[in-house]
Amino acid sequence: xxxxxxxxxxxxxxxxxxxxxxxxxxxxxxxxxxxxxxxxxxxxxxxxxxxxxxxxxxxxxxxxxxxxxxxxxxxxxxxxxxxxxxxxxxxxxxxxxxxxxxxxxxxxxxxxxxxxxxxxxxxxxxxxxxxxxxxxxxxxxxxxxxxxxxxxxxxxxxxxxxxxxxxxxxxxxxxxxxxxxxxxxxxxxxxxxxxxxxxxxxxxxxxxxxxxxxxxxxxxxxxxxxxxxxxxxxxxxxxxxxxxxxxxxxxxxxxxxxxxxxxxxxxxxxxxxxxxxxxxxxxxxxxxxxxxxxxxxxxxxxxxxxxxxxxxxxxxxxxxxxxx
Amino acid sequence: xxxxxxxxxxxxxxxxxxxxxxxxxxxxxxxxxxxxxxxxxxxxxxxxxxxxxxxxxxxxxxxxxxxxxxxxxxxxxxxxxxxxxxxxxxxxxxxxxxxxxxxxxxxxxxxxxxxxxxxxxxxxxxxxxxxxxxxxxxxxxxxxxxxxxxxxxxxxxxxxxxxxxxxxxxxxxxxxxxxxxxxxxxxxxxxxxxxxxxxxxxxxxxxxxxxxxxxxxxxxxxxxxxxxxxxxxxxxxxxxxxxxxxxxxxxxxxxxxxxxxxxxxxxxxxxxxxxxxxxxxxxxxxxxxxxxxxxxxxxxxxxxxxxxxxxxxxxxxxxxxxxxxxxxxxxxxxxxxxxxxxxxxxxx
Numbered sequence: 178x179x180x181x182x183x184x185x186x187x188x189x190x191x192x193x194x195x196x197x198x199x200x201x202x203x204x205x206x207x208x209x210x211x212x213x214x215x216x217x218x219x220x221x222x223x224x225x226x227x228x229x230x231x232x233x234x235x236x237x238x239x240x241x242x243x244x245x246x247x248x249x250x251x252x253x254x255x256x257x258x259x260x261x262x263x264x265x266x267x268x269x270x271x272x273x274x275x276x277x278x279x280x281x282x283x284x285x286x287x288x289x290x291x292x293x294x295x296x297x298x299x300x301x302x303x304x305x306x307x308x309x310x311x312x313x314x315x316x317x318x319x320x321x322x323x324x325x326x327x328x329x330x331x332x333x334x335x336x337x338x339x340x341x342x343x344x345x346x347x348x349x350x351x352x353x354x355x356x357x358x359x360x361x362x363x364x365x366x367x368x369x370x371x372x373x374x375x376x377x378x379x380x381x382x383x384x385x386x387x388x389x390x391x392x393x394x395x396x397x398x399x400x401x402x403x404x405x406x407x408x409x410x411x412x413x414x415x416x417x418x419x420x421x422x423x424x425x426x427x428x429x430x431x432x433x434x435x436x437x438x439x440x441x442x443x444x445x446x447x448x449x450x451x452x453x454x455x456x457x458x459x460x461x462x463x464x465x466x467x468x469x470x471x472x473x474x475x476x477x478x479x480x481x482x483x484x485x486x487x488x489x490x491x492x493x494x495x496x497x498x499x500x501x
Numbered sequence: 502x503x504x505x506x507x508x509x510x511x512x513x514x515x516x517x518x519x520x521x522x523x524x525x526x527x528x529x530x531x532x533x534x535x536x537x538x539x540x541x542x543x544x545x546x547x548x549x550x551x552x553x554x555x556x557x558x559x560x561x562x563x564x565x566x567x568x569x570x571x572x573x574x575x576x577x578x579x580x581x582x583x584x585x586x587x588x589x590x591x592x593x594x595x596x597x598x599x600x601x602x603x604x605x606x607x608x609x610x611x612x613x614x615x616x617x618x619x620x621x622x623x624x625x626x627x628x629x630x631x632x633x634x635x636x637x638x639x640x641x642x643x644x645x646x647x648x649x650x651x652x653x654x655x656x657x658x659x660x661x662x663x664x665x666x667x668x669x670x671x672x673x674x675x676x677x678x679x680x681x682x683x684x685x686x687x688x689x690x691x692x693x694x695x696x697x698x699x700x701x702x703x704x705x706x707x708x709x710x711x712x713x714x715x716x717x718x719x720x721x722x723x724x725x726x727x728x729x730x731x732x733x734x735x736x737x738x739x740x741x742x743x744x745x746x747x748x749x750x751x752x753x754x755x756x757x758x759x760x761x762x763x764x765x766x767x768x769x770x771x772x773x774x775x776x777x778x779x780x781x782x783x784x785x786x787x788x789x790x791x792x793x794x795x796x797x798x799x800x801x802x803x804x805x806x807x808x809x810x811x812x813x814x815x816x817x818x819x820x821x822x823x824x825x826x827x828x829x830x831x832x833x834x835x836x837x838x839x840x841x842x843x844x845x846x847x848x849x
Contacts, residue, residue: 230566232583233604235622237643239661239685242704252661252685253643255703260583260606263567263833265528265546291703292725 184299187258187271188375189284191325192306193315194277197335201306201367201374202226202274208371212269215261217254219276230268232257236276238283241290245459247434248290249283255291262297270375271298278321281305281328282437282458288380289460302379305329305359306367309340312348316355323405326352327437327482328457329359330379338365355405356482358440382464385440385453405437406487409480410495415446416477417500424494432489433459441479444469446500517808517828521840524557526550530831532571533818534578539592540820540829541578542837543568549578551592552829552839553822561594574612579619581607587619587626600626600635609646614653620644625658638675640665646688650695659689659700664710666698680710682717688728692752694736701727705743711756718758720750725772733778733785738763738799740776740785747773747787749799765802766795777819788816792832796849806849812836 192198206214206228215230234253241248254273261268273284281303288300305325308315312334315322326332332352337345345363352361362369378384421443429436436458443452454463469475481491529545539553547564549571550557564582572579578590585602587610600607602621609620615630625638625647642661649656656667656675663681670676685703692699698710706721707730720741727743732752739750739757746764750757768789775788783799792812797805814834821828821842830838842849 231604232606235643237661239703240683242684250703252703256608256643257606260567260569263529263531263545263569265544265566293728 184297185262185268185271186301186376186378187273187288187298188301189281189303190272190274190306191279191281191303191329192277192333193308193311193319193322193325195311196277196306196308197333197367198274198306199226200335201304201333201369202272204367205272205371205375209269209375213266215268215271217257217271217273219274232261236279238280243290245433247458248286248460250287250290251283254284254287255294258294258298262293270301278319280321280324282324285328285380285457286460289457289462299378300380301375302330302377303328304331304333304374306333306335307348307352309334309337309345309348309363313351316351323355324437326355326359327405329356330377331374332356332359332361333364333367333369333374334361335364335367337363355407357407357409358480358482380455380462382453382455382462382466385455386442386451386466405482405484407480407482408486408491409478410492412444412477412495412499413474414499415444415475416498418445418448420500421445421498424498428489428491428494429456429459429461432483432485435485435489436481436483438482439480442477443479444475444477513810515807515810516844517840517842518810518838520844521838522557524837524839526835526837528835529833530817530835530837531568532580533820533829533831534571534573535820535822536573536576536578536592538822538824538826540822540827540839541571541573541590541592542818542829542831543571543580544835547582547584549580549590551594552837554827554841557839558594561590561596563588563590563596569606569608570610572611574615574617579610579612579617581610581619581621585621587617587621589617599628608644611647611649613649613656618647618649618656620647620658623660625656636675638665638667638677645686646690646700648689648691648698650691651693652695655691655695657689657691657698659686661685664689664698664700680715680717682708684708687726688730690730690732692732692736692739693734696736697752697756699730699739701730701741707739707741709739709756716756716758718756720748720757720762723748729773729775729788731776731778733783733799734781735783737783738785740778740787740799742773742776745770745772747776747785747797749785763799763802765797765799766805768793775816775819777821780821780823780825786819786821786828788819788830788832790815792816792834792836794819794830808840809838 217232237252238249239252439456451466532543548560549563565584567583570581580588587600587607589597605621611618617628623640626635628635645659654669658665667675667677686700689700705723710717723743725743729742737753741748746767749763772790777786787795792814794809814832818831
């Protein structure tokens, strides 16, 4: 997203009912006193939010007629964010609490698609609160739980006092398998330092440069086809820009529904600058960044989080983009 | 020699700025509505101020944070706010709360033949004259806009997936029918002659329905969302924002289908943010993203004059007094220009 200091950061809080979203929200609101937050909640959400500025909304997911088959946005957010930007006093941040079963994609896509929203606000990060006791079952039973982990920039693994060490290990591994890029914070009562939750600027393209996936040993044998997993690829050889664009745009067009998030740093032949991109489903934000640092190896790295990734021939497609 | 920026600004003032009054409140202007020869202005701090030739009023504290929407009922102001309140305010500043929806916003307000109307979420609330309890019109999704035709027997409610058209039959019962078009519809208006219904959409386009035969089509080609649009007084043209000039679609005959719009004035890479018809004439005020405002005669574009020079803040409201003597322009930076439209010799 374009940078602009007047944009108000928006933090999206997801997580299943009972995971601790409201606890976290109330902590943010009480500990960050002196700061002005607007909180957008859903009528089916948990009650008891202690803030001057709580806006009730219905989560309304709208399809866009922009030729992008899986492109949905949150209509209520567009309306409320546009309204909040008419305020006389500037907000320090806006927090959007989603319902337990919400898919985070439409929220994220809203910031890509709606120009009025993108001009005045920016998506800061998606923070998912997960219940260490119940997450494993939720991941098995509900695809929404997988999506919430897959989209997260930060996973707050809460209630760890209620699981033993082996249980914690299992749930951590499941999170890492879905999303090795999210920062996982262990807490008991959502007591994470707030600077690890707010003002992360996780959707800034510059942050893509920091992507260092926490790789686990790959073991895809016993996975279900529709499980969310991640794959990443590295190429030391420079890529051909035209080939890459052709492959990648076709990939997003045809498989965008299954690719939840994608990120990459690209080294193109003949270019002295680094290129970065990040995408949510079919929508992508990309930019030329700055020169490759002197004395550092140039390489391209791309990562995908999604379903059925194994069927997309991603490795082969990426390898074919290497400059001849 | 050093240029004095203040002097430069003074030299560049339009004649309207020179003879008018300029205010800066530092608070975004959200709405302006003319009531008689006064103009009520809504602000982004929840206040309302009344302007007329004599004075500008003290702020009336109407809402907690933002005046989201504004309309009028006779000589009273109607406002809706982010505090969930629907208010009727006299020009003296007396506030009467009509409805209160708590943490749900009041998104649209209007009046129809003495009834007071607001929307909050998916519901239109209509208070018939002297009724304490409103009649509710429920819809499947959040309401993008509400409009009545001139006779007040038809109410159009835009929403996701189209428009719900409510008609009052002769036993005064409201019956609804659906005008369907895929996508999310925001603001809705009737043409003054009642023949057309126009909505702006979440996509960068408008949609219209010809009501006699339900023919419908889109108007596209915009670079941004069309947030401001209005019919010129005799329904012949629809003026729209969202491009680098005001795009005016012909609505005489069978409507705009297959016809080219008239586009004016062009200021370079600046977007049109606010359009307002000049009452009783085919002329349009165009407010740009840099705060400048032009008045153009649609059928004689050589007759285009600059009303206000740039303030660097996007124009958010333009209103003309009912006697067409004065004009108010407001922007997101809190600047207001109040000016007479005609000079002492009757020229503008």
